[in-house]
Amino acid sequence: MIDPIKPPRRKNPLLRTRLPASPPRPRSRTSHGFTRAAAEGRFMLQRCEACGAFAYPAREACPSCLSPALAFADAPRQGTLLAETTARVPSDVYFRERAPWRIGLVKMVCGPTIVAHLHADCAEGAPVRMSFQLDKGGQAVAFARPEGDTPNMADDRQWREMTADPKFRRVFVTNGRSLIGQEAVVALKAAGAKTVFVGVAEPWRPFAGEDLLRRQEGVEVVTLDAADEKSAADLAADIGGKVDILVNTTEYVRAGGLLDRKGTSIARDEIDQAYLGFINLAQAFGPAMRMRGADGVNNSVAWVNILSVYALANWPAFGAYSASQAACLSLSHCLRAELRPGGIKVMNLFTGPVDIEWFQTVPPPKVAPRAIAQAIVSGLRGGLEEMYVGDVAEEIRQRLAANPKALERELDK
Amino acid sequence: MKKSQRTPYDGIVIAAPVTIPYVRYSIESAQWWIGRALGALVAQAGIKASDIDGLCVSSFTMGSDSGIGLTQHFGLCVRWLDTIPLGGASAIAGLRKAARAVQARDADIVACVAGDTNHVDSFRLTLENFSRFNQDAVYPYGAGGANASFALIARNYMRTFGVTREDVGRIAVAQRANALRNPHALMKAPLTLEQYLAARPISDPIHLFDCVMPCAGAEAFLVMREETAASLGLPAARLLSTIERHNAFADDPMQVRGGWAMDIGELYAMAGVKPDDLDIVQTYDDYPVITMMQFEDLGFCKKGEGAEFVRAHDLTIDGDFPHNTSGGQLSVGQAGAAGAYLGLVEGLRQVLGTAGPTQVSNASLGLASGFGMINYDRGLASGAAIFAGPSR
Ligand SMILES: [Zn+2]
Numbered sequence: 001m002i003d004p005i006k007p008p009r010r011k012n013p014l015l016r017t018r019l020p021a022s023p024p025r026p027r028s029r030t031s032h033g034f035t036r037a038a039a040e041g042r043f044m045l046q047r048c049e050a051c052g053a054f055a056y057p058a059r060e061a062c063p064s065c066l067s068p069a070l071a072f073a074d075a076p077r078q079g080t081l082l083a084e085t086t087a088r089v090p091s092d093v094y095f096r097e098r099a100p101w102r103i104g105l106v107k108m109v110c111g112p113t114i115v116a117h118l119h120a121d122c123a124e125g126a127p128v129r130m131s132f133q134l135d136k137g138g139q140a141v142a143f144a145r146p147e148g149d150t151p152n153m154a155d156d157r158q159w160r161e162m163t164a165d166p167k168f169r170r171v172f173v174t175n176g177r178s179l180i181g182q183e184a185v186v187a188l189k190a191a192g193a194k195t196v197f198v199g200v201a202e203p204w205r206p207f208a209g210e211d212l213l214r215r216q217e218g219v220e221v222v223t224l225d226a227a228d229e230k231s232a233a234d235l236a237a238d239i240g241g242k243v244d245i246l247v248n249t250t251e252y253v254r255a256g257g258l259l260d261r262k263g264t265s266i267a268r269d270e271i272d273q274a275y276l277g278f279i280n281l282a283q284a285f286g287p288a289m290r291m292r293g294a295d296g297v298n299n300s301v302a303w304v305n306i307l308s309v310y311a312l313a314n315w316p317a318f319g320a321y322s323a324s325q326a327a328c329l330s331l332s333h334c335l336r337a338e339l340r341p342g343g344i345k346v347m348n349l350f351t352g353p354v355d356i357e358w359f360q361t362v363p364p365p366k367v368a369p370r371a372i373a374q375a376i377v378s379g380l381r382g383g384l385e386e387m388y389v390g391d392v393a394e395e396i397r398q399r400l401a402a403n404p405k406a407l408e409r410e411l412d413k
Numbered sequence: 414m415k416k417s418q419r420t421p422y423d424g425i426v427i428a429a430p431v432t433i434p435y436v437r438y439s440i441e442s443a444q445w446w447i448g449r450a451l452g453a454l455v456a457q458a459g460i461k462a463s464d465i466d467g468l469c470v471s472s473f474t475m476g477s478d479s480g481i482g483l484t485q486h487f488g489l490c491v492r493w494l495d496t497i498p499l500g501g502a503s504a505i506a507g508l509r510k511a512a513r514a515v516q517a518r519d520a521d522i523v524a525c526v527a528g529d530t531n532h533v534d535s536f537r538l539t540l541e542n543f544s545r546f547n548q549d550a551v552y553p554y555g556a557g558g559a560n561a562s563f564a565l566i567a568r569n570y571m572r573t574f575g576v577t578r579e580d581v582g583r584i585a586v587a588q589r590a591n592a593l594r595n596p597h598a599l600m601k602a603p604l605t606l607e608q609y610l611a612a613r614p615i616s617d618p619i620h621l622f623d624c625v626m627p628c629a630g631a632e633a634f635l636v637m638r639e640e641t642a643a644s645l646g647l648p649a650a651r652l653l654s655t656i657e658r659h660n661a662f663a664d665d666p667m668q669v670r671g672g673w674a675m676d677i678g679e680l681y682a683m684a685g686v687k688p689d690d691l692d693i694v695q696t697y698d699d700y701p702v703i704t705m706m707q708f709e710d711l712g713f714c715k716k717g718e719g720a721e722f723v724r725a726h727d728l729t730i731d732g733d734f735p736h737n738t739s740g741g742q743l744s745v746g747q748a749g750a751a752g753a754y755l756g757l758v759e760g761l762r763q764v765l766g767t768a769g770p771t772q773v774s775n776a777s778l779g780l781a782s783g784f785g786m787i788n789y790d791r792g793l794a795s796g797a798a799i800f801a802g803p804s805r
Binding site for chain 2: 023024025026027028031056057058063082083084085086087088089090091092094095096099101102103104105107113114115116117124135137139141142
């Protein structure tokens with residue numbers, strides 16, 4: 001049984017902030033199959049295409065039949081905890097600071113035995129469900145939880161190291177004028193966030209949904225025009241040390257591609273808002289977040305981007321917009337690498353067209369802003385890195401994996 | 414496929430057991446320790462370095478060197494060379510290979526040597542870089558190293574067979590008593606069962622006195638034919654039998670037995686002796702619970718009876734079952750790969766009657782075992798050898 005975590009007390013400004021450390025990071029190249037699984041919240045093991053046997057740890061040939069055809073495949077999560085131990089004097093800084101640390105050996109029903117981090121409610125001899133999680137070094141690790149839900153399950157100390165649960169954390173939603181931003185504020189508050197800061201550009205200009213934002217307890221409307229470097233820097237000077245999760249809801253959608261537009265003024269706006277806005281936010285808030293990766297219960301944990309799935313494959317009808325999103329996607333990988341030493345996760349949510357004004361002419365299915373908000377919360381709770389929200393995003397992902405050229409031709413219509 | 418009969422080790426002997434006394438930390442390199450062991454071998458055997466025509470080396474901390482680099486480093490010109498990276502099984506494996514080499518006359522005198530240094534960060538670096546499976550699937554889980562891995566094995570073994578910490582502690586306490594007679598043991602304070610039980614936990618159920626102390630040191634011996642030893646006037650022990658096994662019982666969900674259990678019949682049959690005939694036994698004691706497992710798997714008692722065996726016997730030098738007479742790795746220290754050699758080298762001294770303060774009276778038949786390489790969830794390598802002194 002886990003005691004619920006307590007709300008963190010106000011921080012003593014005189015105390016040194018404990019700097020983040022990374023758990024051991026080296027992995028074999030093949031082992032990054034688990035990284036992919038963990039990023040998306042899937043549980044995958046290598047499975048031999050010749051004899052069907054599952055294998056773990058990552059191998060280059062099947063230990064049952066020596067076939068080299070070992071593909072990562074979704075695997076059953078059930079196992080039994082055979083034995084546990086508590087490491088009390090680990091040899092590495094990250095674990096020594098967090099000792100005692102509990103691990104165990106799990107026999108999976110599909111065959112392999114897996115050394116795993118243990119949720120506190122796991123008991124020897126009892127069934128567990130396994131997942132791969134991204135640890136503070138950004139690497140995949142196996143994590144065993146009890147088969148069923150237990151009280152305050154998400155408050156487990158070791159589990160919370162793997163996730164970015166909004167509970168008791170302070171969240172900054174960058175754009176409160178957008179529907180996605182407004183829904184995100186509501187969802188994050190409902191998920192237990194202590195404070196949600198929400199950015200609004202030119203706050204004297206009224207907007208739909210403004211009352212709802214201003215009336216909510218624990219929501220602070222702050223002034224931010226992400227495209228303006230000084231605006232971002234000013235806000236960071238004010239709240240930068242209190243942002244545990246940043247949700248980048250910058251939104252700038254315009255139809256059109258290249259030849260039917262004249263000049264670069266719209267493209268420049270798209271770049272200003274989406275790409276340079278991202279850079280401004282990263283430079284203003286990133287360094288402090290990276291510093292605060294081990295700062296107690298409300299340490300800094302995650303950066304969330306909402307990206308169009310057309311960042312992955314250009315949709316000519318919104319061609320320039322797709323390109324601005326591709327630029328943001330590329331930049332997110334840079335940000336992920338640079339925030340990694342702080343243990344900060346960068347989560348990208350890919351969506352198809354959202355049910356907002358700027359996609360008015362696009363036929364359904366479209367993604368409801370509320371669905372995106374709920375995905376943000378579940379992704380943070382699961383500690384994910386990639387999410388595909390809605391049917392269009394999921395379909396584009398599958399088609400891209402199956403044949404990128406087919407997707408390119410078919411998006412041209 | 415039918416297993417063929419092995420060729421006996423007729424006329425193969427082991428001589429010049431050498432120990433370079435251990436230190437907790439050393440600023441010297443592994444090569445420095447190995448060099449000292451080679452020097453001691455030559456001095457003790459009364460030979461020239463150029464008489465050594467075979468070399469077998471084990472070390473974790475030689476950096477980018479292997480045996481070949483050492484030949485030039487130490488001015489050795491050999492016609493048989495091996496580097497054995499089998500951790501705690503390196504001594505038995507090295508002995509087996511060297512024995513066959515001199516038997517087939519690929520070499521006349523093989524120097525088997527293991528040595529490691531211990532810098533302040535050596536132990537951590539060895540843990541981090543131990544194996545691919547360890548790097549991918551063990552070390553990122555609490556970085557507990559071998560302690561955590563063996564803790565899982567120990568916990569399962571103790572629960573399965575009803576073994577208590579008192580039972581396991583008897584092994585550690587007896588070895589400490591032996592170590593107090595060994596001037597080179599790093600542990601110099603007596604250890605009571607109460608102190609053993611009260612020690613701080615490291616990785617439950619592994620507590621402080623279940624763990625070896627990493628240190629620097631080296632061990633070595635020479636392998637040759639009987640007539641070579643005679644011509645040199647060297648006292649030598651005859652090699653009667655050996656076994657070696659890797660990745661045994663892969664289908665056991667957790668390790669409750671080592672590879673010895675697979676080959677034990679052959680070990681005694683080849684030597685023509687029974688477990689009861691042995692005068693001294695040197696097991697691989699990286700953890701006392703692994704020693705208890707060896708008492709079972711080496712045939713001194715049945716599986717599950719290890720605790721009872723330990724309760725029924727006195728494991729000290731003067732006891733009815735003299736075991737790890739130098740104090741073992743638990744009390745002498747674990748000098749990396751030299752830890753694999755420690756038991757065999759002490760066992761050789763015992764049957765040659767040169768063990769000095771730890772000598773068991775009238776010891777002439779000895780067994781030494783090795784165990785190593787916790788690659789993922791279990792120790793993969795195991796081996797054992799039986800040898801006899803001139804008096805037998
Ligand atoms: Zn197979």
